[in-house]
Amino acid sequence: MRNIKLVEVRSEIAAGTRGASLGIDALKIASLDKKSNFFTKFDPINVPDANNFLWRGNKHPHAKYIDGVYQVLKNVSSTIESLRLEKKFPIVLAGDHSTAAGTIMGIKAAHPEKRLGVIWIDAHADLHTPYTTPSGNMHGMPLAMCLKEDNLESSINEPMEETIQYWEKIKKIGGDFPKINPKDIVFITVRDTEEPENNLIAKHQIKNFTTEEVREKGVITIAKESLEVLKDCEQIYISFDVDSLDSSISVGTGTPVANGLTVEEAIQLNTELIKDKRVCCWEIVEVNPTLDTENLMAENAFEVLESTTRSLVDNF
Secondary structure, three states, X not given: OOOEEEEEEOOXXXXXXXXXXXXXXXXXXXXXXXXXXXXXXXXXXXXXXOHHHHHHOOOXXXXXXXXXXXXXXXXXXXXXXXXXXXXXXEEEEEOOHHHHHHHHHHHHHHOOOOOEEEEEEOOOOOOOOOOOOOOOOHHHOHHHHHHOOOOHHHOOOXXXXXXXXXXXXXXXXXXXXXXXXXXXXXXXXXXXXXXXXXXXXXXXXXXXXXXXXXXXXXXXXXXXXXXXXXXXXXXXXXXXXXXXXXXXXXXXXXXXXXXXXXXXXXXXXXXXXXXXXXXXXXXXXXXXHHHOOOOXXXXXXXXXXXXXXXXXXXXX
């Protein structure tokens, strides 16, 4: 049986709206409402955040709170590295999506010799850099961090020197090399991108299974084809951003986008993908209960979490 370890990361400094740090507790409330004993089965690790940086004001317009993001990514990376060295399977509950970079960095630091594939289930590509971001929100940058990608040919910003210094330090967390090859990224339902990201996707021919393809081929086929793209990878990490769900469902997240997955499709997709023996970590991010008076987002997200974990346990 997989030795599962629950990891809680209450960071929200890289999001554009406040409240993602409360997402983990919203999931716990959802579990109580569903009379589930899920959270009694695990002794979670709580990774220190840097949300106190929000009170200090932002000094980096093209990479907001990058000084705090750097601290959190180091914390996440070292936690995940330790767990992977202990052969534990981290299930990560996180606030904003920037911390996924720390997860990837930690997986890679534990086993730098193993080729790592990433399945990114999200409305967004998260390939921006301080040079290309239209918003400065760093939850749009985790994959670029892991690719060590600046995307200078699509540059629209001139970040401050101090911002660049932090960006360079972030790219080195977990080792001074790219943590993933762009060919080893699979997008599912990515549908809200900007030109600089589109340029990278085209340049590296990153596969994106659209919502239309999911409907046409069926979830099981998409899962199979995603894993086939990563056939040369020895490890696989799955990141599930709740904004991959359709905006009619995903009101409780900072950046909802139309034309996404149903809850049933998300459950089927994650429960199928996690059966692959190479999957070494699964993460769920961006639940924001302050945007959702009924806690519906967290209840739907909890169903995905519980079903995926059950599939992981049942298939080993």
